[in-house]
Amino acid sequence: MKLIIFFSLLLSVSTLAAQVQFTGKVTDNKNAIQTAVYIVEADEEVQTDAEGAFTYQFENAGIYHINIENSSGFIQAFELNLTKPEEQFEFVLSNENPQTDLLNEIVISGTMKPVLRSESLVPVEVYTPTFFRKNPTPNIFEALQNVNGVKPQVNCSVCNTGDIHINGLEGPYTFVLIDGMPIVSGLSTVYGLSGIPNSLIEKVEIVKGPASSLYGSEAVGGLINIITKNPLYASKYAVDVFGTSWGEINTDLGLSLKVSDKVHWLMGVNYFNYSNPIDKNKDGFTDVTLQDRISIFNKFTFDRKSKKQFALATRYFYEDRWGGQMNWNRSHRGGTDVYGESIYTNRFELLGLYELPFTEKITSQFSITAHDQNSMYGDTPFMAKQNIAFTQFYWDKTYGKHDLLVGTAARYQMYDDNSAATPTAHETFIPSVFVQDSYEINKHFSLLGGLRYDYHKDHKSIITPRFAFRYESDKGDILRLNAGTGFRVVNLFTEEHAALSGARDVFVLEDLKPEKSYNVNVNYLKTWMLKDDFILQAEAAAWYTYFTNSIIPDYDSNPNQIIYKNLEGYAETKGISLNVDAVYANNLKIMMGVTLQDVSKVEDNVRTQQMLTEKFSGTWVVSYTFNRLNLTADYSGNLYGPMRLPLVSELDPRLPYSETYSIQNIQLTYKGFKHFELYGGVKNLLNWTPNKNNPFLIARSNDPFNKNVQYDANGTALVTPENPYGLVFDPTYIYAPNQGLRTFFGVRYNF
Template sequence: MKSYLLIILIFINFNCLHGQFIISGKVLNEKGSPIQNTNIKILDNNNGCITDEDGYYKLISKKKEFEIKISSIGFKTEIKKIIFYEKREIVTNFTLISDSYELEQIVVTGNTGEILKKKSVINVELIDKKFIDKIVSKNFADILNNVRGIQNRIDCGICGSSGIQINGMNSQYNLILIDNIPLINSLSKSYGLNSIPSSIIKQIEIIKGPSSILYGSEAISGVINIITKDRKDLSRVNFNSYMSSIFEISNDITIFNEGKLFDILLNFNSFNFQKFTDNNNDNFSDLPLINRYTSFNKILFNRKSKKKFNLSTKFYLEDRFGCTNRYEEYSQGNDSIYGEDIETKKIEIYLNYDFNFIEKLEFNSGLDYHYQSSYYGYNYFKANQISYFNQLIFKKKINENIISLGVNHSIINYNDNSNLSLIDRVQNVTSLFAQNEIKSLYPINLLFGMRIDFHQNHNKIFSPRFNIKYDFKNNSSIRINSGSGFRIVNIFSEEHALLSGSKSVEISDDIDPEKSINMNINYTLPFDKIKFEIDLFLNKFFNKIIPNFQLNVDKIVFENLKGNSISKGLTFKYDIFFNRFINFSNSISFLKIKTINNYILINELFIPSFSSLYNLTYKKNKFEMNIYGKFTGPMYLPKFEVEPHRKEISNLFGIHNLKLNKRIKNFLIYIGIENFFNYSQKNPLIDPNASENSETGESWNEGFSPNFDTSYIYSPLFGRKIIFGINIVL
């Protein structure tokens, strides 16, 4: 009986196997590397599988003829017809062709080395050359104004100084790097952001959230890393020139030469605008008059080991001037004709070097000299700053652990002609850091680390960091980033309001350093033609230093919060690829900040409650059209007790732009329209007119009123501009 039963089971099993057709193999990219998490489905019944980390798949079908769909984010979707002839089991590999630049995007920020963006534990937002070419941009500051969660806010209605906000936190809470070296700080953040022309930028990498381990404990809101162009990004000659409808003129030339010992990049950029404009009829220039010159040189040494040895220098000279309509009569320090005249000079040196004698030992070093000579009305302000940074990083892979150890040393030597004693004129910080990335727990990746800063006035400062990434089977992933920050404040170099306008300044006698704890969560869900992304963030500050405009309308009071400040927000983004010609992206960001001082709620100023960016691209053959723009939601504004009264909450507004590109052989001709619907803020200056006090008999000229203020800026001060340009590549 048992024998009969065994024979029946074998017969049933044979017939089951006989009715199955099995196909297996690997899914590879164009370079022959396996593609993980690729979806393979049988079209008539939706049965399928997902490739493993080796790209391996296995499908079982009851039919000997069927179609399968092979799809993976960043690649063109393939439909293949499978036919079984004599064999019931076949092995075949499939090669997918890259359809999106994302899969090949390489990032370095926060990772102590190059890594595919998709595989990075840290969520890095990458602004590449394709994005930069879509928009009208002269320099780094222009580019950032078109990135989600970032505001390039104008601080002054006369000289046009600006600052970068990340997730509602002002520029002093972020670090800006050039080739992994943080030299744009304090004084440089007001006028130095325009010193980096778009033409030398390969890509911009942005980490939102705590990033203190590698670069410094003051990287509270995030890190922006500018990666300059390398050999493979350069042609022999690249010339770009444009003129706007208001006679802004920009010229840029890059020359690249390959040599036996080294290759060299030479770049020269100029921007000139000398036309006085006053469309709002307040007798002051709407835009500052500017002469700006930048020279950037990069030497890339050719070593037998193929390891990196780059030496870069940058020279920057700018003269910007804002004044009344009597600008032709103006002289520096004039006490009857108000003007703001700022001269800036910068010299920067960058070194990136990989040692030969140790497998992965990298040295980064930088030196920056920043000089500013300026007049704000009849007030003369002179400052210079020397920043010096050294970093040594050792990286070692042990099994599935990537361990990074390093030491930083930075010096910021700041001097000015003010008498504010609360400024640390010299900041000397030595830091040790260590982090470990664990890859053995797939689909979980972990990264954690610790940084210790030894500060001359604050002893040891500990800054931990923890990151986790989980990859789901549907190709989606979640990243969690948490950490803490610590910041020494240089009030005078960071607050333009101290220099411009007529308000007096009061500073608390016992200001303590700021501290924060932060968390960011990112979830990404890709499909064939659409990609969704959600960001959540939470930041909590202790000892936060705020410029309080609300305690006294005639003063700006700087003090530590006697309480705390919490900022939280959400950003939702989606990208739609309709076909190979048309794609659309949109992001919506919501932000809420709650600041309590002495049990009193303080409204944070100039921080929009929400913003939204969009970009529609049509590209066919050698023609490209980009329509892009930004909506900015309401924000709290300073209160002024002068006539006419200004609103204390701004309205929603939108700025919309258009750029058309047409390539003809080595020529690219482009036309751009900035601020298509001609929106601009009316009456941004507070009490700018000449007048007198009938009670005291005191009189004053334009710009010298006791209530004069230039900080009431929440939107563009100038309307529509048309730009025509040409780019020649040889």
């Protein structure tokens, strides 16, 4: 959305200490727009009426920052200099949202306070629905594939479990939140990321680097905060349906209603179905997991006389997914005749926010989740339940040049499964307190310090500090430095799903000590306003993380085992990245990013590259709008360097390192109809899949129950005429989606 402001602001020689009656009107150059207007300094929102008009009374004249949001979730922030007792302005919204406007986006994730992105001491990346629509996907997990430094990682060829890597660190180091609540954890990190409807997302905020002092000690690699739309400003009706030539169908439905004068309701339904087994690589197994999934989301906001916030949201998620041999059906579930991995998932979430009725700004938040997984991995049953309750209260106080945040939190978790590792239900309760203070030294320099205290019944006191520094030059260049620590306890199922497939046994050689980390990152941002409406923005970053007591799965010592122990040496991750965004005359937009990284461990003075981690990667999105044709073309893609892969034996003929690969997509979107958009294109233009130049992906796919494998006294598979490489069944040799070229077509409707 590009905001074109048809007015001039008169500069005042002094600030008037008088109230200002502010009147505005918002249109799209043709029609009035009902939307939200957010006044940053007052931390208040007002709603335009049916004529697009709104009023607000400022206590004093002066400089204010205001955000305007349209029904598509696009946001533009700008600065007003109010000098007269009465001010009137008109704002005209267009359909575009220049990437450079995101510098003025209000972000929350970095410091848990609403602040302009450009003024945040913590670098926060913001991605709106416009970005994700350039390569439409059925869920947020796949949507992140074009974000530089963020990689959705597939971990199993059969069931397609996955996690999200940030700057080379595995999924357990990534904290995923919904509306600021840590409800995506444990069991839900394995399959639950597939059930968040894209249509309900207002924006996604990504923080790369430590966020432990505010969000908990496990936010080591970074966090992803998925912020859902406000019912007050969402489209009344929204439909987005697309299908692919593989037979995938994705449907997003949205409805926004005013239930009463004080209650606003947003409902979203996402349904995804893929029930067409395909075996392009001819190994007898499905290339992509079949899925039948529904997610129902409800969000309520309540208007209060005090204008303080009150919101409730619920989400129900059900999924039936299976992958395996092509002739598998329900009658084979749990048997040993035909191999299949079948997972039924039931999940319920409740979250809320309530600002207490005090003069001071004190906010309470809570979330409750219940997760039930009924699964069969071949003939191995895995039945698991996880219930999590979380609550926190925090006080937001500004005094002088200080901006203080003080809070307390508590997290309860119950986990139980049918494995030998969990003879009884495991319960944990972690109380926490945290404090953060940012201080503006002058217009150029700002500092932030934070400290969090958690108490764990097994590991006792956990203290995680945080420090940040920000410098802004007169030209608007921004330099940020962030440092912090982290603390992590391993979760064996969510991290080692391979054990359930029968491919490897998990061995824990000792009582695992918590992993500790120390992180520092530097970020530099510069924007050039060039001639001929050409805007260029570059953001460079460098980071280093050092781990002690590192808990890294050992795939190498025994091909039949995954061995867990604390690393006797140390592990580290270091790297640099560069993002470049360019906008030319509202027709051409280019977003490109590259990351170079080294993720390794050092033990006995020997450095080893971490499994399934590339040393370089790149992403890009190029968009061009043909205004006369109402047509936009999007060309997106990513590039990944070689990764070290887990082999089953020394004779395993599969590649020990993946080849450099690229997945590229193209899309055309037609916007010539009122309220309607038509879009279509091709995914994976190069038809790349991980079986390229490999003899096979799944080891022993012809014998998934290892019925014909012979073993020695140590349990190692023997080389026989029938098994010339000494392999066992292994579906974990996977590092990218095994889905080749396909076309897609869809339609969107918003009203």
